[in-house]
Structures are given as structure tokens and as C-alpha cells.
Amino acid sequence: MTKAANEPGTGPLDxxxxxxHRDGLMLIIDKPSGIPVHRGPRNSRDKSGAALEDYFDALRFGLPRPPVLAHRLDRDTSGCLILGRHRKATASLGLLFKHNKISKTYWAVVEGGPDADSGVIDVPLGRLSEERGWWQKPDPNGLPATTNWTVLGRSAGTVALTWLALEPITGRTHQLRVHCAAMGWPIVGDSIYGSGPRDGEPKLHLHAREITVPxxxxxxxxxxxxxxxxxxxxRLTACGWIASSEPGAP
Known part of the structure; x- marks a missing residue:
């Protein structure tokens, strides 16, 4: 089930x-870029002071309680986000994530890109520093982290860009962003691991395109x-993506 492309805001109705997707156990929503998924300490809210979970009450659909996050996406990552509709469902989804039963495919546009058409990144990750919180770095003594990648398209202009499908086998914090940067092709708009701006454009070009849940x-x-x-x-169009091929496109 795929929603036609649109760009609603993040108010209760939007x-x-x-x-x-909606069933008795879970919801899958299209998270917008630029808003954190949950409330917390510093840097956890957007400039309006909102977090995505502030709007979950509008997603009860007749149940007594709002759904809760079954996993998370970075503030600047868009796309498929799973919510558990009740406690038992959330626990079941948690086990599926824990045992790597849920497969995820991300689309990214990277600066430059690999010479090959597919490959595997196997680079352990560790925390960059205590002061930087969630930020990660390649670390031979860190936790195992593996990402499969496939080239879906390349730009033909003077600015070299590559459209990648990224499949994280492990689920480390910032894994895809660190892995791409470590390979020498950071994700466009990445202000932490790449050359993207701290504010303004371009936004992070990382999108949770597809998710499969057994x-x-x-x-x-x-x-x-x-x-x-x-x-x-x-930038996807520059790499060969055709908007009319999008499900739901006119």
C-alpha cells in the first residue's frame, strides 16, 4: 500500500x-524531514518546539491510546516509520527489529559515488565522543555494522551525484550516514558527516523508501x-529517476 506523493505538514490533521498503512497492530507513516520523532533533551525538537510524537493522538483511530514508536528515524531522514498500536503489538515489533526480521531499503543521493554498481560496507562503528552524544565514527573496536548498497542511477552533469539503494543489515545509529562518508561519498545535505550546511539547503538526501514487515x-x-x-x-531526477514512475503519480 503506497500513498501518492504529497507534502503535508505535521499538524494533527496532516x-x-x-x-x-494501517492494520490492527501497526501504522506505517511517511515521516517528514526536519522534525525529530520524539521529545527529549537539547536538539530533540524542531524550531517550532514540536516532535512528531506530539501528533500521535490523532492516530488512535478508535483505540483508547495513541500509537507509540516501534523504532526511530533521524530528525532529517524522511520516509517509512512504524508505530505500534498497542503494547502487545509494540513488543512484537520490537522483537522483529531485534532479530533483524524487518527489512528496510533507503534511497540516498551521495556526492561522487562508487565505481562499482553494488557492494557491501562492513565497517564497525563507535561513539565519536561523550560530548557529541549520538554521533558515530568508524571504529575497529566498535559494534559490527554492515550495509548493502546498489547504484540505481548516476548524474550526467558536471556535478557528480549517485542515487543509491541502501540496505542496513545492522541498525546502528547514523549507520548509513557514517558508512557513506567513510567510503568517500557522503550523503548530500549531511551537516554532520558530509559537507552539508548546518541550516538551510540542501536538506539531507536520505529517505526510508521501503519497509517489509513479516x-x-x-x-x-x-x-x-x-x-x-x-x-x-x-537531484534524483538528475540521476535518472522518473517522477511519472512513482506509484500514485498522474
Whole structure:
């Protein structure tokens, strides 16, 4: 089930328009770039003071409590985000994530790019420093981290860009961003690990494009695809993406 591409805001009514999938156990929503998923200490809210979970009450759909996060995406990453609709469902989803049963594919536009058409990044990651909190770095003594990548397109202009499909086998914090930067092709707009700006454009070009969840042994897995966000369309088009091929496109 895929929603047609749109760019609603993050108000209570707009977040309903971002629901890509709904069943009795979970919701999958299209998270916008630029807003953190949960409340917390410094740097956890956008400039308006909001976090995405502030709007979850609008997603109860008849249940007594709002859904809760089953995992997280970075503040500046867009795309498929899973919410558990009740406590038992959230626990079941947590186990699926823990045992790597949920597969995720991200789209990224990177500066430069690999010479090959596919490959594997196997670079352990560790915390950059105590002061930097979640920030990570390649660390031979860190936690194992593996990412599969495939080239989906390349730009033909003077600015070298590559459109990648990234499949994280492990789920380390900032894994895709650090891995791409470590390979010499940082993600466009990455202000931490690349050359992106601290404020303004371009936004981070990392999008949780597709997620597959095996909820039941007796049914096919739930597969959901999130539409390409507006801020990535120009550079994806330069790399060969065709907007009319997008599900739901006129």
C-alpha cells in the first residue's frame, strides 16, 4: 500500500494524511524531514518546539491510546516509520527489529559515488565522543555494522551525484550516514558527516523508501513504500529517476 506523493505538514490533521498503512497492530507513516520523532533533551525538537510524537493522538483511530514508536528515524531522514498500536503489538515489533526480521531499503543521493554498481560496507562503528552524544565514527573496536548498497542511477552533469539503494543489515545509529562518508561519498545535505550546511539547503538526501514487515507466518509480509519527498526530487531526477514512475503519480 503506497500513498501518492504529497507534502503535508505535521499538524494533527496532516499527520493522518501521512498514514501509508494501517492494520490492527501497526501504522506505517511517511515521516517528514526536519522534525525529530520524539521529545527529549537539547536538539530533540524542531524550531517550532514540536516532535512528531506530539501528533500521535490523532492516530488512535478508535483505540483508547495513541500509537507509540516501534523504532526511530533521524530528525532529517524522511520516509517509512512504524508505530505500534498497542503494547502487545509494540513488543512484537520490537522483537522483529531485534532479530533483524524487518527489512528496510533507503534511497540516498551521495556526492561522487562508487565505481562499482553494488557492494557491501562492513565497517564497525563507535561513539565519536561523550560530548557529541549520538554521533558515530568508524571504529575497529566498535559494534559490527554492515550495509548493502546498489547504484540505481548516476548524474550526467558536471556535478557528480549517485542515487543509491541502501540496505542496513545492522541498525546502528547514523549507520548509513557514517558508512557513506567513510567510503568517500557522503550523503548530500549531511551537516554532520558530509559537507552539508548546518541550516538551510540542501536538506539531507536520505529517505526510508521501503519497509517489509513479516507480521504473520500465514500471510505475506506487509510491504510499504513511501513517496519521494520534494527536497530530493531534483537531484534524483538528475540521476535518472522518473517522477511519472512513482506509484500514485498522474
Amino acid at each position: 499527520i493522518v494524511a501521512r498514514v501509508l 507480521l504473520s507466518k500465514n500471510k505475506p509480509p506487509v510491504r510499504v513504500c513511501a513517496p519521494v519527498p520534494a527536497h530530493m526530487r531534483d
